[in-house]
Amino acid sequence: MPIRVRIRYWSWFKDLTHTPESECTLPDGATVADVLHRVHQEHPRLAEARKSTLVAVGVEYQPPDHILHEGDEVSLFPPVQGG
Amino acid sequence: MPIRVRIRYWSWFKDLTHTPESECTLPDGATVADVLHRVHQEHPRLAEARKSTLVAVGVEYQPPDHILHEGDEVSLFPPVQGG
Amino acid sequence: MHRHLELTAAPIPLGDLAASRVESSTSGAVITFLGVVRGSEAGQPIAALDYEAFEPMARHQFEKLFQTMETRWPSLESTRLVHRYGIVPAGQPSLWVEVTAPHRGDAFAACQWLIDEMKRVVPIWKRTVPTP
Amino acid sequence: MHRHLELTAAPIPLGDLAASRVESSTSGAVITFLGVVRGSEAGQPIAALDYEAFEPMARHQFEKLFQTMETRWPSLESTRLVHRYGIVPAGQPSLWVEVTAPHRGDAFAACQWLIDEMKRVVPIWKRTVPTP
Numbered sequence: 001m002p003i004r005v006r007i008r009y010w011s012w013f014k015d016l017t018h019t020p021e022s023e024c025t026l027p028d029g030a031t032v033a034d035v036l037h038r039v040h041q042e043h044p045r046l047a048e049a050r051k052s053t054l055v056a057v058g059v060e061y062q063p064p065d066h067i068l069h070e071g072d073e074v075s076l077f078p079p080v081q082g083g
Numbered sequence: 084m085p086i087r088v089r090i091r092y093w094s095w096f097k098d099l100t101h102t103p104e105s106e107c108t109l110p111d112g113a114t115v116a117d118v119l120h121r122v123h124q125e126h127p128r129l130a131e132a133r134k135s136t137l138v139a140v141g142v143e144y145q146p147p148d149h150i151l152h153e154g155d156e157v158s159l160f161p162p163v164q165g166g
Numbered sequence: 167m168h169r170h171l172e173l174t175a176a177p178i179p180l181g182d183l184a185a186s187r188v189e190s191s192t193s194g195a196v197i198t199f200l201g202v203v204r205g206s207e208a209g210q211p212i213a214a215l216d217y218e219a220f221e222p223m224a225r226h227q228f229e230k231l232f233q234t235m236e237t238r239w240p241s242l243e244s245t246r247l248v249h250r251y252g253i254v255p256a257g258q259p260s261l262w263v264e265v266t267a268p269h270r271g272d273a274f275a276a277c278q279w280l281i282d283e284m285k286r287v288v289p290i291w292k293r294t295v296p297t298p
Numbered sequence: 299m300h301r302h303l304e305l306t307a308a309p310i311p312l313g314d315l316a317a318s319r320v321e322s323s324t325s326g327a328v329i330t331f332l333g334v335v336r337g338s339e340a341g342q343p344i345a346a347l348d349y350e351a352f353e354p355m356a357r358h359q360f361e362k363l364f365q366t367m368e369t370r371w372p373s374l375e376s377t378r379l380v381h382r383y384g385i386v387p388a389g390q391p392s393l394w395v396e397v398t399a400p401h402r403g404d405a406f407a408a409c410q411w412l413i414d415e416m417k418r419v420v421p422i423w424k425r426t427v428p429t430p
Contacts, residue, residue, distance in 0.1 A: 010220055011291035054289075059226035061287070075220060075289070082217075082224075082249060082290030083201045083261050083281060093352055094423035137421075142358035144419070158352060158421070165349075165356075165381060165422030166333045166393050166413060184312065189389055191337030198330040204400065205323030257321055268336065270413065278406055 002027055003070040007039060010077035013053075016045040026068065032057065033064035035074050052079055085110055086153040090122060093160035096136075099128040109151065115140065116147035118157050135162055167236050170246035171228050173219055178248050178262045187264070193243050195270035197277045201261035203254050213297045217251040217260060220289035224249075227288045231280055239276045242267050247280070249288075253295060260292075299368045302378035303360050305351055310380050310394045319396070325375050327402035329409045333393035335386050345429045349383040349392060352421035356381075359420045363412055371408045374399050379412070381420075385427060392424075 008021045022042075026034055032055050040047035055062055056075040068074070091104045107121055115138050123130035138145055139158040151157070168188050180200075187196065203215050232245055244266040254260045263281060267273040300320050312332075319328070335347050364377055376398040386392045395412060399405040 008220075010289065011218055012293075056220075056223055056289070059223040075223065077220070077289060078291065080285065080287065080289050081292050082219075082284050082288050091352075093421065094350055094425075139352075139355055139421070142355040158355065160352070160421060161423065163417065163419065163421050164424050165351075165416050165420050180316065181313070184316065189334075191388060194334055194336045196330075196332035196334060198328075198332070199402065200328035200330070201402070202321075202326055202328060204326045256323060270331065270333070270410075274406065274410055278402075281402065 003030065003068060003072075005035065005068050005070075005072045005074055007035060008073060008075045010075060013046060013049070013076055013078060016049070017043050030068050031064060032062050032066045032068065032074065035068065036064065036076075039076065046076070049078065053077070054079065086113065086151060086155075088118065088151050088153075088155045088157055090118060091156060091158045093158060096129060096132070096159055096161060099132070100126050113151050114147060115145050115149045115151065115157065118151065119147065119159075122159065129159070132161065136160070137162065167232070167242045168244040168246075169229075169232050170244075171225065171232075172248040173221055173224060174248060174250055175252040176250070178250055178259050180259070180262065183246065183248065183262060183264070188244050188266070190243055190266075192268050193266045194268050195273040196264065196266045197270070197273045199261070199263040199277055199281060200259045201281075202259050203256045205256040207294045210294075211297045212256060212294045214253045214255045214295040215260065215292045216253050216295050217249075218291050218293075219249070219251045223289050228284070231283050231287070234283075235276050235280060238279075239267065239272045241269065241272050242276055245276070245280065249290060251290065299364070299374045300376040300378075301361075301364050302376075303357065303364075304380040305353055305356060306380060306382055307384040308382070310382055310391050312391070312394065315378065315380065315394060315396070320376050320398070322375055322398075324400050325398045326400050327405040328396065328398045329402070329405045331393070331395040331409055331413060332391045334391050335388045337388040339426045342426075343429045344388060344426045346385045346387045346427040347392065347424045348385050348427050349381075350423050350425075351381070351383045355421050360416070363415050363419070366415075367408050367412060370411075371399065371404045373401065373404050374408055377408070377412065381422060383422065
């Protein structure tokens with residue numbers, strides 16, 4: 001059964017996507033890498049920033065092979081700059 | 084012409100000498116080492132602390148071969164413990 | 167280890183924070199770090215920095231850092247951190263950190279580690295607000 | 299580099315010191331160190347520490363340290379240090395140090411260096427005052 005995930009964009013990634021968030025339907029067993037692939041097709045300028053893109057699912061950083069579940073919230077953002 | 088120097092004792096060195104200061108007459112050309120020798124003869128318990136004794140002339144640390152002058156103030160003290 | 171974490175849009179209340187320090191008979195060293203917004207960025211004058219925080223994740227990541235600190239420096243007695251978000255005018259602090267320990271070595275090391283790690287993993291970003 | 303040095307028998311006026319910080323548009327990092335008298339020394343409870351200072355030499359040695367800091371960390375903007383002498387009850391600070399610089403690396407390094415060197419060369423000693 002396909003799953004639906006929400007994707008949130010932070011900082012200047014929002015300027016590239018022109019939206020703070022989007023939704024995406026993926027096949028069962030889809031991973032973070034699958035979301036990135038989808039997002040990069042839709043927003044080529046985000047693809048250019050792929051090397052410095054950080055990915056979290058919920059409130060934890062996750063690697064590309066992390067398997068997603070229905071209702072997951074995937075956050076994409078550039079390097080953090082607190083302080 | 085012999086010189087006269089004042090010797091000051093700090094922290095628990097005062098407890099060993101039973102005085103905060105003393106005076107001492109030395110031959111011309113005398114060094115810090117000569118003062119220490121004199122003091123150690125007078126106060127054998129200070130001699131026991133010789134390895135950790137710090138020596139200043141005026142407000143500067145000085146090595147044993149430093150040559151003293153009339154009126155110099157020589158301070159002897161244990162390791163410092165500020166903070 | 168006593169922990170206090172605050173993400174706030176209001177100016178950092180330095181006086182209140184100093185007054186509310188938890189005193190203990192064993193804390194010999196208190197390190198405080200204040201990160202202040204500078205008046206220029208890359209040589210250009212700026213009016214302010216505008217900080218954005220992904221707040222739930224920022225809180226979670228800070229708590230994980232605090233937990234690592236407890237393991238790495240068991241002697242730490244207290245860590246308090248306040249990060250401001252939204253517009254922070256030049257000259258005002260955006261970050262306040264206080265670390266308390268019996269000895270200064272641990273307090274200095276832990277405080278520096280916390281700030282370094284924060285700048286690596288806590289989802290907060292800034293944008294410059296140019297002078298008018 | 300702005301310098302402020304105080305050797306005082308009175309309690310360290312933390313509020314006044316915080317209020318009198320010299321603000322500058324380029325100081326991004328302010329490190330403050332507070333050395334507090336612990337309630338025990340070598341496992342034994344103590345009431346206070348009694349600090350003795352050879353004051354003219356202490357001032358001279360502190361100024362030499364400040365001068366070395368200026369050479370070693372030219373970016374430093376301000377260094378202020380207050381050391382209390384006489385009886386300092388447990389729980390009260392005996393030492394307050396503040397170092398300000400554009401970036402935290404220099405501020406942390408310089409502050410730690412100053413405290414380490416102070417403990418090596420500045421003629422101040424302490425004695426424990428046992429609990430009654």
